[in-house]
Amino acid sequence: MTTLQQRPAASAEAAPRKRRLVVVGNGMAGARAVEEILARGGAEQFDITMFGDEPYGNYNRIMLSHVLAGEQSDDEIYLNSWEWYAENHIDLHAPVRVERIDRHAKVVITDEGETFAYDDLVLATGSRSFMPPMEGLHRSDGSLLPGVFAFRTIDDTRAMIAHATHDEHRRAVVIGGGLLGLEAARGLQTYGLDVTVVHSPSHLMNAQLGPEGGEILRQSMEALGIHVVCGNRATHAWGPDRVRGLRLKDGAEIECDLVVVAAGIRPNTEVALLSGLAVERAIVVDDQMRVLDEDDVYAVGECVQHRGEVYGLVAPLWEQAVVLADQVTGADPTAAYLGSRTATKLKVAGVEVASMGLTSPERETDEHIVFSEPRRGVFKSIVIRDDKIVGATLLGDSSKVAFLQQAFDRGLPLPEQRVELMFDLGGPSAEVGVAELDDDAQVCNCNGVSKGQICAVVKGGVKTVTGVMDATRAGKGCGSCKLLVRQVVEHAAGGAAEEDPSVHWYVPGIPLGKPALMAAIREQDLRSPSAVFAALAPGGAEDAKSKMGLASLLKMMWGADMVDEKDARFINDRVHANIQKDGTFSVVPQMRGGVTTPEQLRRIADVADKYAVPMVKLTGGQRIDLLGIKKEDLPAVWADLGMPSGYAYGKSMRTVKTCVGQEFCRFGTGDSTRLGVELETRLQGMESPAKMKLAVSGCPRNCAESLVKDVGIVAIEGGRWEIYVGGAAGAHIRKGDLLCTVDDAETAKLLTGRFLQYYRENALWLERTYAFVPRIGLDEVRAVVVDDRDGIAERLDAAVQEHAETHVDPWTEGRSPVEPGQFRTSLPLEVLPRVPAGRADELLGGAW
C-alpha cells in the first residue's frame, strides 16, 4: 500500500488549499472537459490529475480514418501534446489505468496500486470496440487472432497499416457497414487490398439512413470497388497462424488476410460498476453531468447515459463538457445539459452524408419529401411534422445541409415550396456553410460586405441582425442575402443572434406592429408623420429611417386628407423622379399598358433633344426612360412632355405590362391591352408598402410574363381570365399563385384592385407580394379577397375606387414648387449629368 498523497495541514493555512480534481480518461471527452474547466479559471481552483491508459497525449480519434488512408500522419492528429499538460500544470499519468474508486475515502486506485485523493472526480472512460461473437476470433490466450483488428486507437491503426502493407496480403474484410467500417474499407483500399464489407443489418449506415438511402450508398461503395454484403454476418474465423478467412451465417466463405472489426462500440463502465456507481447501459448522469446520487463525481462522453441516451458522436460530448465545467467550477450553477439533437455531416469514403433526426416518417400526418437519383449517388429525404423539420438525410450532395440543420435545431419556418429545402431554385445560394466561408468571402453582393466585416462588427458588440445590417449595410441592397447575413451573425455570435424587437414593428422608430399602429393613428386622428412621432415614438423622437414608411402608410389611410410633410418623403417622392448615381434624375412618362402614339413619341424625342438627355432607354415595364435630367429641369421637362407621371420611382403601382392580345395576335384569346390600360388607369400612383408590378397576357403563351408579377392576369380560351398573385422575377424568383379564374375582364379588374388594397393594408413595410402571399397563405388570401369571408370586400373595393377618383398626377400639380428650393440642385458645383452625353451613340456605334 502506498501512502495517501495529501498535503501537510500547515500549508493549507498559509495559502488556501486548492481542490484536487482527478480525471479518469484522457480521450477527447476527458481532455475537452479539462480545457473547459481551465477556460473558467480552473487552474486557480484545482490541482488537476489525469489518467490515460494509452501512452500518448490527447488525440483526435475521429481522424484515425485519415491516418489509415495515409492522408494524415499520426503526429498531425494530436489535440494536446505533452507540453500542453506541463504548461497547464496537469499531472498526467499515462499509460496508467484506474482500477477502482473508493467513494467514501475519496481516492482512486490505479493498476499499479497507487492511490490518489480527490475532491472532485470526473469519469471520462469512453468506450471500446464491440467484438461480435465469432468462433476462432480469439486465440487460447484470449488475444485476437493475428490479422484481426479493432479500429479504435492509434496503436490499432498503426498495426493495421503494418499488416496491410505486407506484400502477401491481398484481401480484407471489414465487419460492420457503419461510418467507421466504411471509412476503414476505403482506407484499406489505399494499400491495394481488395475489400469486402460484411454488415449484419439489411442496409449500410442503418443508424443514419433509411433503406433507400442505404441502397444508394451501397451502389456508391460498389462503384468505388468495395464489395458489400448486407443482412449477413461472420460466424467463424480461421487461421491458424493468422487470419486466413471468414465463414458467414449463410455458409459462404471469404478468404482474407486482414479483418477489421467495426461493429459498434460499448461504453467502458467497469471502473464505475466495480466502484458501486449507478450504471445501466452506461454511467447514469443527471442534467448537471453528476453521476446519479453522487455529489462530487461527474462523468462525460461516450461512457455516459443521460436521460436514457448514450451518444457516440463528438458534438454531444462538447456540449456535456461545457455543462460539466460550469458545474465543477461553479461558473454557472444553473447550467444544465438537456440532451443533444444529433446531426451528423460527414464524408464517408468520399461520399457526403448528412443525417439528422428521423430517417423516415412515423405518423400518418408526417410529410415525407424524397428525391432519389441513383445514377449520381444522390439521395435526399426530409421528414416534416407540423411544419417543422423532424428529420433529414442527404447523401451525395449536402449543399443544403447548413439550412436544414438550422431549421432542424431551431424549428425555423419552412418555405412553402418544400422542394426549396432540397435545391436552390434561383434564390441566394448558401452552398458553403458559413463557418467554412473565408473571411474575405463576399456575403452581400450589392454592398460588397464580407464575412470578416460582419464578424468584426459582431465582435465589437453588435449582436442583432438588424444592428449588423445597419452598421455594415449588408443585406440592405436587394435583400436576397439576408438569410446568409443572419447565419454569419449567428456564427460570429457563437450560435444565436440577439433578437431586435424592432423587427416586429412596422417602422423601426415606433414600437408597434402594423395593426396596432394603424389603430392608434385612427383613434388619435394622426394625419402627419410628425404627429405620429410626437404621439407614438419613444420620447416623441422622430426617426429618419421610419419617415418614408410612415408617410406611405398615412397616405394609404388618409388619402387626400393626409398632411403631407415633404421632409418625411424620400427624395424620389419629393421631386417625382428617380435619383441616379450622379444626383441627376430619370424621368419615365406614363405609357399605360405599354401603348403609345406617334404624338407621344415626338414629344419625348423633342424633350430629349431640348434637354440634351444623355440616354434614352426602354424599360422592362414597357415605357421610355429619359436618364440624366437635372433636378432643376424637372418641372420644365414635365411641362414640355405634357404626359402624366409613370411612377417609376415610388413604392407604388408601377406599370401594367401587356402583350398585343387578340386584336392583332393570331394566338390571342383576350383583349389584354385594353384590360392592362384600364388597370393602369384605375391603379396609377397607388402607394403601397413596396412597389407593385402588374401584367396582362392575352393567352397562356404569357408574353407579358404574368406568372412572375405581383398581380399577373392571363386570358384563357372561353373568354376567361386567370389571376396570379405573389410572383417575382428580380432578386427573388417566384412563380405567382393562381388566386382564381374569372369570367370577365371587369371581375378581373375588381379582384386585382381588391387584392392590392388587402396587400396595402396588411403587408409589412417593404414586403413585396412574393413574401406577403406565402406569409399570409394563399388559402387565407383567397378566403378574404375572392370569397369575402370577412365581409370586407365592399370596403376594399370602395378604397380602390376612392383612390381612382381622387388621384392627382404629381407632374401636373408639381410644376410649380410647393416648397422653397424643392427643385434646387443638391450638388451645386458639379457639372451634371456625369453620365456621358451621347451614351446611346457610343453604345450603338452611330451607324444604324
Add this chain to the structure above:
Amino acid sequence: MSAPAGVVPGVAPGAGAEHRLGSIDQVPFGEGRAFDVAGEQVAVFRVRDGRVRALSAVCPHRGGPIADGQTDLEVVLCPLHLNAFELDTGCSRTGAAPLRSYAVRLEGDEIVLTV
C-alpha cells in the same frame, strides 16, 4: 443660392472665414439644401427642433447628394445607399468615412457658416 455679394468674410476664433448664406427660409424644416461656399459644397440642414447644422454635401461613399437626404434629430441618410451620418459631427453610423462638419449658426433668420 446666396450671391457672392452676400458673403461677408469674418473671422471666428481659431476657424476660417464666416459666410452669410441668406435666410433660413430657403431650407424647409426637416430638410437640407446645398450651398456653394468659398468653392466648397456644403449641405445646410434645418432640424425640426429649430437647430441648424452643416455638413459636406457629397457622400464619401459614392458621391451622393447629402442635401437630398432624409433627417431626424440626429442623422441624415444619404439618398443613394442610405449611409447614415451624424448631423452634429459628420461621423458615419454605417461604416462610411465621415463627412466634414462646419460651424453654422443663425443670426436672426440669417445662416452664418464658417469655412
